[in-house]
Amino acid sequence: MTSSIRDLLRAVPALTGSAPPFDPLSAPDDPTELFVAWLDEALAADIAEPHAMTLSTVDAEGRPDARTLILKDVDRVGWAFGSTLSSVKGRQLAMHPAAALSFWWPGQVRAVRVRGPVVQASTEESAADLAARSAAAREGVAEGDWALWRVVPEQIEFWQGAADRRHLRLMYERRGDGWSHAVVNGAQREDAG
Numbered sequence: 001m002t003s004s005i006r007d008l009l010r011a012v013p014a015l016t017g018s019a020p021p022f023d024p025l026s027a028p029d030d031p032t033e034l035f036v037a038w039l040d041e042a043l044a045a046d047i048a049e050p051h052a053m054t055l056s057t058v059d060a061e062g063r064p065d066a067r068t069l070i071l072k073d074v075d076r077v078g079w080a081f082g083s084t085l086s087s088v089k090g091r092q093l094a095m096h097p098a099a100a101l102s103f104w105w106p107g108q109v110r111a112v113r114v115r116g117p118v119v120q121a122s123t124e125e126s127a128a129d130l131a132a133r134s135a136a137a138r139e140g141v142a143e144g145d146w147a148l149w150r151v152v153p154e155q156i157e158f159w160q161g162a163a164d165r166r167h168l169r170l171m172y173e174r175r176g177d178g179w180s181h182a183v184v185n186g187a188q189r190e191d192a193g
Contacts, residue, residue, distance in 0.1 A: 015161045017109040020045075022160055024170040024183045031156040031172040031179060032074055035112060038105075038158070047107045054102040055081060057092040065092060071101075072129065078150030079114055080121070082129045085147050093118050099151050109161035114153050116174075121148035157184075 020041055027034055042050035049070075056066040067089065072080040079101055083089055093099065101114040121129070123144075130138060130146040158170040172181040 015109050015163055017107045019109045019160050027170055042105045047105045050105055056100040057089055058096050059092055060095055078152040080148055080150045082148045084145045086145050101151055111159040113157040114151055116152045116154040118149050118151050
């Protein structure tokens with residue numbers, strides 16, 4: 001990178017949004033509740049496309065791959081998205097059924113990261129998801145090629161940025177049928193629940 005590009009990039013403002021109030025020590029035990037609350041706040045603040053997320057997978061050689069998709073649902077099973085089985089992501093998930101999701105809401109200086117194994121929904125549920133798409137979005141999808149998948153979260157991080165770079169990280173980790181969560185600041189970890 002030339003110094004002029006580096007200087008240009010350093011001059012671009014970062015973390016210019018306005019973070020809503022958030023007390024991690026009063027966060028719910030279930031991270032899905034917190035995600036829905038943050039999503040509701042993003043919608044209320046007119047954040048553009050708050051349901052857009054980056055889906056990261058790995059290829060046959062273990063190289064990471066990422067693309068932007070739309071979150072379809074969050075339920076007790078996991079975080080849902082759809083695509084064709086024959087797509088690059090579909091083939092990668094068939095080989096390595098694990099993924100990471102990343103949400104970024106710059107207007108609120110918030111991000112959410114989700115990691116875990118991926119499970120494919122039933123044929124009926126996948127067909128219903130395809131049927132819910134517009135006719136134009138269904139064009140070119142071969143019969144039986146559409147799938148709905150869910151990332152079954154094992155780890156979820158809620159990140160809220162700060163102008164002074166003292167960012168807040170609240171990490172949830174699956175523990176059996178429940179969750180533990182803690183505030184993580186660098187090497188420090190403080191239980192939040």
